[in-house]
Amino acid sequence: MIMVTSKIEPLNAGVDPVLEAAKLVFCEMGYRASIDKVAQRAGVARQTIYNRFGSKQALFELTIELCIAEMLAPLAVDEGTVRERLMRFSLSFRARSLDPEGISAHRVLTSEAPRFPDLARRHFELCIERTAKQLALTLEMAMQEGGLIQADAFEAAAYLLDTLSGYDRLKMFFGGEPPDPAGEEAKVERLVDRFLRAYRP
Numbered sequence: 001m002i003m004v005t006s007k008i009e010p011l012n013a014g015v016d017p018v019l020e021a022a023k024l025v026f027c028e029m030g031y032r033a034s035i036d037k038v039a040q041r042a043g044v045a046r047q048t049i050y051n052r053f054g055s056k057q058a059l060f061e062l063t064i065e066l067c068i069a070e071m072l073a074p075l076a077v078d079e080g081t082v083r084e085r086l087m088r089f090s091l092s093f094r095a096r097s098l099d100p101e102g103i104s105a106h107r108v109l110t111s112e113a114p115r116f117p118d119l120a121r122r123h124f125e126l127c128i129e130r131t132a133k134q135l136a137l138t139l140e141m142a143m144q145e146g147g148l149i150q151a152d153a154f155e156a157a158a159y160l161l162d163t164l165s166g167y168d169r170l171k172m173f174f175g176g177e178p179p180d181p182a183g184e185e186a187k188v189e190r191l192v193d194r195f196l197r198a199y200r201p
Contacts, residue, residue, distance in 0.1 A: 028105070029108065086196075148199045
């Protein structure tokens with residue numbers, strides 16, 4: 001059974017120029033981005049950032065949490081059927097996971113993983129694992145309510161996440177073009193319906 005009790009509460013980067021700048025800069029340049037670059041984008045002194053966050057790694061991790069919380073926010077909305085909730089999440093997930101700037105940052109982090117193994121591990125925990133666990137919690141609730149068959153909720157979550165972005169993300173990672181935005185909603189509908197055919201009673 002998946003045990004995830006943390007409430008999804010997206011941070012509002014729009015009211016914090018440092019977090020907003022960090023999100024933009026880290027997405028553009030990955031972890032190699034300097035605090036000076038973030039400070040310049042935010043219009044604050046470099047020392048101000050260190051006084052608030054302590055280190056570049058702490059700011060980087062908080063930025064990841066911000067992005068993930070925004071992506072997971074649709075799972076916190078209880079209204080609608082299982083399909084409607086999965087559609088909201090899936091559209092948000094694909095928009096985030098296939099964002100060109102995010103792909104660029106992921107390339108940088110992947111290339112630097114041997115030099116920064118702890119950072120790479122934390123990225124996996126904060127980004128990939130947290131997303132899977134939160135989605136698994138939603139699926140497990142649907143299973144308990146009878147909307148989905150009883151199954152391994154985490155395995156089902158991993159399957160849906162891979163279905164939603166696996167091929168397209170790899171294609172973009174290696175320089176391919178992103179999917180046509182005009183066809184995104186119809187594609188997500190097909191992928192969610194395929195998932196539901198496998199897991200509905």
